[in-house]
Amino acid sequence: MFSTSFTWNDFLFLLQGAWVTLLLTLGAMAIGTVAGVLCGLLRALLPRATLPLSWLLDVFRSVPLLIQFVLFNSLKSIAGLNWSAFTVACIVLGIYATAFCTEIVRSGVLAVPFNLRRASRSLGLTYLQDLRYIVLPIATRVAFPGWLNLVLSVMKDTALVMWIGIVELLRASQTIVTRIQEPLLVLCIAGLIYYVMSLVVARLGARLETRWQEND
Known part of the structure; x- marks a missing residue:
């Protein structure tokens, strides 16, 4: 006969942990989405001028997330910053999400056909109107599946915050x-x-x- 020591309180404890996971995901994606949209637009519209930004984001994409957590947590202590572990986790995950969201947005903007943009300008739309009414709506639909996959990935990556003491x-x-x-x-x-x-x-x-x- 099956028996277990797992109790209802244990299940509630897991749900509390799941709530922390959701809060971390929400915080990280809020940072990553806002910064990623801005950086992605800059990378798509000013590719040569933003090469240093691209190299910097490559670092965060390439270095394992666990190392980023440990290094940032150590730098926080060295700098004497009185930040909670939750804040550190949100910032690190947010920067990590930014690095990937930037490429997702950049790809979405570059997927808009150049002829379509030329046609919009020939109809009298200004550069900003072209971005607002033509480029961004199309780019958003193209980039959305990639952004959604990033959300799911970040949700799983929150498991690494256990190394800095978050339950x-x-x-x-x-x-x-x-x-x-x-x-x-x-x-x-x-x-x-x-x-x-x-x-x-x-x-x-x-x-x-x-x-x-x-x-x-």
């Missing part, structure tokens, strides 16, 4: 495993929670894309 979903599950010594059950439940969160985000994204298609 998110994975850290919560490890705490329970240490106490009740049932790793298979606990990790399966944690994995199911990750799956449900990812499924909700993916379904919301798919619904938004469907509405865009219906409005065409």
Whole structure:
């Protein structure tokens, strides 16, 4: 007969960790999206002038995220910054998301046909009007699937914040495993929670894309 030491309170503890995971994802994507849109537009419209920015973002894309967490947390201590671990996690994840979101936005802008932009200018639209009414709407639809995948990726990458002392979903599950010594059950439940969160985000994204298609 199946028996377990896993209790309802343990499940609530996992849900608390899942809530922290969602908050980290939300904070990181807020930073990454705003900065990524600005950097992506600059990279697409001024490619040569923004080469140094591209090289800097390549560093954050190339260096493993765990190393970035450890280094930033150490630099925070050296600089004497009184930032919480949650703030550090949001900033590091936000910069990491920015590095990828920049390329997603840049690709979306460059996917807009040049002939279409030329036609809009010939109709009397100014440069800014061309960006607002022609480039950005098309680029947004092109870039959205990539941005959605980035959200799901960042949600999973939040598991690395356990190394700087934050109790998110994975850290919560490890705490329970240490106490009740049932790793298979606990990790399966944690994995199911990750799956449900990812499924909700993916379904919301798919619904938004469907509405865009219906409005065409």
